[in-house]
Amino acid sequence: MVDRRRPGSRNQKAKPKAKPKMDVPRLAAWEVLKAVRVDDAYTNLVLPSVLAEHGLTGRDAAFVTELVSGTIRRQATYDAVLAACVDRSLAKVEAKVLDALRLGTHQLLSMRVPAHAAISTTVDLVRSKVGPGAAGFANAVLRKVTAHDLDAWVDRVAPDRGTDPTGHAAVASSHPRWVVDELRRAVGADELDALLAADNEPPRVTLVARPGRATLEELPGQPTPWSPYGVVLESGDPGAVPAVAEGRAGVQDEGSQLVAEAAAAAAVEGRDERWLDLCAGPGGKSALLAALAAGRGARLVAGERQPHRARLVARNLRGADGPVAGVAGVLTADGTRPPFREGTFDRVLVDAPCTGLGALRRRPEARWRRRPQDLADLVALQRALVGSALDLVRPGGAVLYATCSPVLAETAEVVEAVLGSRGDVRLEDASGLLAHVPDAAGPLEGTLQLWPHRHGTDAMFLALMRRT
Incomplete structure (x- = not known):
């Protein structure tokens, strides 16, 4: 009998399937969200170790920081948007998938990330961490998210401001209802929207020169408007400032x-x-x-x-x-x-x-x-x-x-x-x-x-x- 198999085919093992490619900064952001959800970790404490583990610095580190912090801040808004884009309760969406969908939604609605990049990297992440079926689901959901910008989505998914002002503010500004009520009591109705909006702004990195140990002139940045000991760091790693590294100044x-x-x-x-x-x-x-x-x-x-x-x-x-x-x-x-x-x-x-x-x-x-x-x-x-x-x-x-x-x-x-x-x-x-x-x-x-x-x-x- 003639062996009709291709030369070299005897005892050949099937090649393993290549793992889906993943964007490292998005993977790092997803890992931080998981730590916050599963381990009750604090974002500012777990983020540096995850960045170091993946070797992310500079612009990549800044991207991950905004991606994580922005996603967590706007979670209620994004969940309302996602709820309008899925055919089931969000409680029935696997937590790992929901973390990725939130990250993708933040990129689509609040960051200057092209839609194709936000969707494809999120889908690759879900495919790698969960599986192809979940990846297809994520792709379909995020494409629906692109139908409107953030303001249009808020108009669609938030309760009516006239009949339920607390509910509207809770979704539009992504604060729990009870927090909205407490902040309204504290600041007054006229300033409530401004306060809620400020809560969602990334904070400036502020350094302090400890008198007798450091001077303002040693610290890069512009002096703070109210404190005589502070400067606002415009960019860079605070730990790279010599006075901070030596403990004479701090964040x-x-x-x-x-x-x-x-x-x-x-x-x-x-x-x-x-x-x-x-x-x-x-x-x-x-x-x-x-x-x-x-x-x-x-x-x-x-x-x-x-x-x-x-x-x-x-x-x-x-x-x-x-x-x-x-x-x-x-x-x-x-x-x-x-x-x-x-x-x-x-x-x-x-x-x-x-x-x-x-x-x-x-x-x-x-x-x-x-x-x-x-x-x-x-x-x-x-x-x-x-x-x-x-x-x-x-x-x-x-x-x-x-x-x-x-x-x-x-x-x-x-x-x-x-x-x-x-x-x-x-x-x-x-x-x-x-x-x-x-x-x-x-x-x-x-x-x-x-x-x-x-x-x-x-x-x-x-x-x-x-x-x-």
Whole structure:
């Protein structure tokens, strides 16, 4: 019998199918979304490690950062669009596929990515990570997304503004309904849209020069409008700035810089040597406060309940040869049960744990993790921490209460509750502490409130109290 097979065919093994090609930046973005969803990771913490793993820098790193952060910020809007483009509930779409669809939708509706590139790279990603059937589904859905631009989609999928203003804002600005309601109470209806829009703007990278350790001239960028210690970094890696790499400067939102400035500027009666940052983690405000304390012959104690955050504080307060000037120590301690005698300190900063709804620009996942029921526990903690701070400060000393939230339950109502429960405390007028910052009046007379849409900062609340 004649062997009619092709020469060389005997014992040949079938060649393995080539793996679908994937765009590395999109793959990195997808991995970050998965970590945020599965591991409750924080975007700003997981992103650097994923970028390093894939060797992404420069423009690729910037692309991934915007792709991830923008997708998470606008998740509610994109889910409403996707729901109009699929033939099933989004709850029945595999989570890995939905992550990819959100990434593709952000590219199509909010980034300057050509439609063919956004669709083809997303489909390749889904084919590689899930399979060909899911890839075909993704292709069909994203082609439907291209039918309208973002504004037209919002008009189609958001509730009517006239009959359901909260529902319309929730979809159009991608905030949970309860957050929209709380922010409306805090800022008022006239400024609500501007605030919600500011929450969706990528924040500027702001550096801080710690006095006595670094100067503004060492830092690249334009000086910040309100803080005398900051600059806005226009581009590049902050870690590549020598002063930042050496710990003499750091990355810090201008609003946080202003909190530290106000805490140091508050008048005290008599001695002014012992300062306390009661809730210090991760240590940015402590580092600036310590530098300001050193310049005035004072020393700062930094306390933090969580051990891993206390280690971050210690790292921020160390120089090349040990603790920097102005630091008395870093303690792992519960601020509601502090290991100090009453009246030990001359001034205390209470930057209390809060919902973080004032920092949604920088913490895009926070809006989807917080729940209305979180408020009760946080408010109880805030009141307890302020009470501890007032016990720890001596008569004539000052306590600055700050939160990265404009929610009235965490700001005005906490202060009112504390004042109502004690006869040895009075609320001071804090307006002079940041007199150079316009339109910063808080919800209580004499308090301060910074805003993303007014000041370009996180929405920091400040109230100054004195032990009498």
